Amino acid sequence: MKVSFIGTGSMGSILIDSFVRSGALEPSQIAISNRTFAKAEQIAVRHPGMRAYPDNVDAISGSNLIFLCIKPLEFKNVIDEIRASVQPEQMIISITSPVLLAHLEEWLPCKVAKVIPSITNLSLSGASLCMYSARVLMEERQMLEGLLSHISEPIRIDEKYTRIVSDLSSCGPAFMAFLLQQFVDAAVEETGIDRDEAVRLASNMLLGTGQLLTEGGMTPEMLQERVSVPGGITAKALTMLGNELDGVFQRLIKTTHAKFREDLEKVDQSFTVIR
Ligand SMILES: NC(=O)C1=CN([C@@H]2O[C@H](COP(=O)(O)OP(=O)(O)OC[C@H]3O[C@@H](n4cnc5c(N)ncnc54)[C@H](OP(=O)(O)O)[C@@H]3O)[C@@H](O)[C@H]2O)C=CC1
Ligand SMILES: O=C(O)[C@@H]1CCC=N1
Structure with a gap:
């Protein structure tokens, strides 16, 4: 080949x-x-x-x-x-x-x-x-x-899902890295922990989480449940996150899809010029 x-x-x-x-x-x-x-x-x-x-x-x-x-x-x-x-x-x-x-x-x-x-x-x-x-x-x-x-x-x-699957699979690494960076920056700012150490810890956490969600057979819901001790610290923080992030990913998807439609229009125009 x-x-x-x-x-x-x-x-x-x-x-x-x-x-x-x-x-x-x-x-x-x-x-x-x-x-x-x-x-x-x-x-x-x-x-x-x-x-x-x-x-x-x-x-x-x-x-x-x-x-x-x-x-x-x-x-x-x-x-x-x-x-x-x-x-x-x-x-x-x-x-x-x-x-x-x-x-x-x-x-x-x-x-x-x-x-x-x-x-x-x-x-x-x-x-x-x-x-x-x-x-x-x-x-x-x-x-x-x-x-x-x-x-x-x-x-x-199916091609009609091109944008959303690209968001999840191809843009997703940048989105997750952004969230990780925000998590690390906050850790440094709030506690003074060494940044490199915080990046190393958070990156290894992301790797292990990905493995559990793929070969580990866990769903995102199961994973949260296993980490959240009833009445514990994670549960409290997850409730706060749920409130703070309400609608964020809907807005993210609307943003990527609007940019996609803009690009598609320009591509269509460029192909019309060929004609
Ligand atoms: N980055 C990512 O994670 C992903 C990107 N994609 C898609 O991949 C595409 C490319 O992205 P990316 O690689 O990041 O972009 P880059 O700008 O890094 O690469 C584009 C390359 O195309 C070359 N090029 C432009 N015109 C010509 C031409 N006429 N003949 C030969 N080569 C040419 C450019 O050359 P020059 O060196 O002269 O600029 C450049 O090296 C995008 O459409 C993006 O949507 C898809 C999935 C993931
Ligand atoms: O940013 C972009 O346009 C491309 C699409 C998928 C990943 N990168």
């Missing part, structure tokens, strides 16, 4: 490094390109045998899978550039939510899919959210998910 990555920024480089580190792909199976070529070159130097190209068309030649790791408004340019060279049996995969399968189907003469990764894939965990055009055969879906399973748990989703 040969795999190309167009765009070697934050997420592109995470995917490339994770696929190699997990043993899913040999560097020699990977071709990469990036607008600022030096960035792609640096990655190829890290992984001897990987091919870096200054030209996107050269990078996709002969690949089975082509990941577009670029931002929504960059799709117009890249699709314009590669469209004439793409072969019908190749699969182009968008990793961004506001580019719809319908956009890709309309403008690309090949198999198309959407896979939303997560920064957690860097630690070979978390999900890959998979959506397919009807053009992608069952065995091709299995082949892609087989690859993704080296760095994540591939989960097939």
Whole structure:
């Protein structure tokens, strides 16, 4: 199998490094390109045998899978550039939510899919959210998910839930890190505890909590119940949190969805310009 990555920024480089580190792909199976070529070159130097190209068309030649790791408004340019060279049996995969399968189907003469990764894939965990055009055969879906399973748990989703599943899986790490940072800052401010120590404690707590909620078989409700000694300290604090955070996550979801609709509109406009 040969795999190309167009765009070697934050997420592109995470995917490339994770696929190699997990043993899913040999560097020699990977071709990469990036607008600022030096960035792609640096990655190829890290992984001897990987091919870096200054030209996107050269990078996709002969690949089975082509990941577009670029931002929504960059799709117009890249699709314009590669469209004439793409072969019908190749699969182009968008990793961004506001580019719809319908956009890709309309403008690309090949198999198309959407896979939303997560920064957690860097630690070979978390999900890959998979959506397919009807053009992608069952065995091709299995082949892609087989690859993704080296760095994540591939989960097939309905495209109409793209935004909320991305909020949970891909934005979620930033949201949880934000809450952790607030918890740590308050601990330092209220008690004078050393910040590094507080970060270490809170981060290990988050790791263990995640393990209990996944392989440990606990639900969020069970976990709270087990920690909350009746009439104890946690229960008191949870009641306070419930009151203080009332409606916060509804507002968060409204915010992400409003920004998504804005991005979608801009992407739609950019594809209209191609026409
Ligand atoms: N960060 C995350 O946790 C997640 C991100 N995503 C999605 O991934 C997408 C990319 O995000 P991220 O990696 O963070 O963004 P970055 O800005 O870090 O990376 C985008 C890359 O695309 C390159 N690029 C832009 N235009 C072209 C072009 N015409 N040809 C080749 N390369 C090009 C840029 O090159 P240059 O070096 O010149 O700027 C840059 O390296 C976003 O749409 C985001 O929604 C999805 C899930 C999680
Ligand atoms: O911030 C963003 O737009 C992207 C979407 C998912 C994660 N990061």
